[in-house]
Amino acid sequence: MRREDLDQNDLSNRSGVFYQDVLSGLREPMKRLPSKYFYDAAGDLLFQKIMRCPEYYLTRCEEEIFRDKAGELLEHLLQANRQVDLIELGAGDASKTQHLIGEMLQQQIHFTYRPIDISPHVLEQLGDRMRTAFPTIDLQAFQGDYFDGLADMATTGALPKVVLFLGANLGNMTRQQAAQFCVRLRSLLHTGDRVLLGIDLMKNPRIIQAAYADEAGLTWQFNMNLLRRMNKELGADFNEELFEHYCQYDPVSGTCSSYLVSLLDHVVHFPDEQVLFEKDELIHMEVSQKYRFEETQALARASGFMPVHAVADKRNWFVDVIWEAC
Numbered sequence: 001m002r003r004e005d006l007d008q009n010d011l012s013n014r015s016g017v018f019y020q021d022v023l024s025g026l027r028e029p030m031k032r033l034p035s036k037y038f039y040d041a042a043g044d045l046l047f048q049k050i051m052r053c054p055e056y057y058l059t060r061c062e063e064e065i066f067r068d069k070a071g072e073l074l075e076h077l078l079q080a081n082r083q084v085d086l087i088e089l090g091a092g093d094a095s096k097t098q099h100l101i102g103e104m105l106q107q108q109i110h111f112t113y114r115p116i117d118i119s120p121h122v123l124e125q126l127g128d129r130m131r132t133a134f135p136t137i138d139l140q141a142f143q144g145d146y147f148d149g150l151a152d153m154a155t156t157g158a159l160p161k162v163v164l165f166l167g168a169n170l171g172n173m174t175r176q177q178a179a180q181f182c183v184r185l186r187s188l189l190h191t192g193d194r195v196l197l198g199i200d201l202m203k204n205p206r207i208i209q210a211a212y213a214d215e216a217g218l219t220w221q222f223n224m225n226l227l228r229r230m231n232k233e234l235g236a237d238f239n240e241e242l243f244e245h246y247c248q249y250d251p252v253s254g255t256c257s258s259y260l261v262s263l264l265d266h267v268v269h270f271p272d273e274q275v276l277f278e279k280d281e282l283i284h285m286e287v288s289q290k291y292r293f294e295e296t297q298a299l300a301r302a303s304g305f306m307p308v309h310a311v312a313d314k315r316n317w318f319v320d321v322i323w324e325a326c
């Protein structure tokens with residue numbers, strides 16, 4: 001796309017944070033793209049398909065926990081509180097959260113549900129889903145980054161907080177980023193507030209590897225969609241035929257890393273920048289960190305929380321841990 005083809009909207013995109021983040025990632029010696037930009041409307045839809053694909057066990061494990069153990073989760077999240085702010089970070093379509101909300105309404109708990117998500121499209125879907133299932137729900141969504149939403153809520157709500165962070169979202173950070181995230185999360189809570197984190201556990205490496213390289217190629221498409229998004233929103237000219245998706249799980253470190261591999265030497269143009277790719281050069285797209293259960297307890301204590309309860313699925317593949325801010 002030439003400069004004169006850009007309309008005003010394109011120009012504001014190019015000065016925006018998406019453009020800046022993309023370029024700074026692509027200028028690094030090991031190129032990378034932030035995975036939070038996967039989620040435009042097409043990315044949301046692809047992720048919902050991934051959640052239902054046979055290899056992606058994570059959603060089914062956590063769904064089982066929320067469906068079968070909502071009462072147990074609630075008991076440990078609420079303690080004696082009958083009135084709370086229920087905040088959900090990266091809520092997505094909140095398909096699992098529905099079970100907990102149903103249980104809260106049944107137990108006549110008073111709460112405002114406050115989902116935070118970077119994707120405006122998924123928040124619309126979530127609103128429709130929740131208002132259809134629970135017409136009386138008090139729902140106040142925040143569109144934006146986790147901590148912008150949480151900071152906003154920290155200043156407004158005086159009620160005890162219950163914060164949900166499901167779907168192994170914490171795993172989309174390196175161990176170091178996750179530790180910093182938990183410290184920051186703690187700094188925005190009061191003593192006694194509780195959090196629930198969905199964490200994917202280490203297991204047979206073949207099972208994990210398959211979850212991020214599904215047969216139907218949905219994860220491949222999910223990654224390619226970010227190239228399409230940069231073409232559409234930032235005027236880039238990525239050719240997805242010149243990349244392939246590759247993912248590798250290291251069972252020793254528990255890190256699953258996802259990449260796009262350039263198949264040829266070539267140049268990608270943005271309206272006022274160009275990026276050179278060598279044949280076989282990688283773009284790091286996403287990390288999916290797996291944990292041992294004991295590590296999650298150490299993480300809680302190191303960041304100012306006390307681990308108070310945990311519920312795993314029947315196979316012990318996935319755990320929802322509950323921590324109290326102390």
Ligand SMILES: C[S@@+](CC[C@H](N)C(=O)[O-])C[C@H]1O[C@@H](n2cnc3c(N)ncnc32)[C@H](O)[C@@H]1O
Pocket residue numbers: 035036039047089090091092093094095096116117118119122144145146147165166167168169
């Ligand atoms: C892996 S999905 C999980 C969705 C949901 N929690 C679940 O368990 O099904 C990640 C969600 O977090 C959102 N997200 C990713 N990075 C974010 C960020 N930095 N701030 C806010 N939302 C973010 C995405 O838009 C997406 O809906």
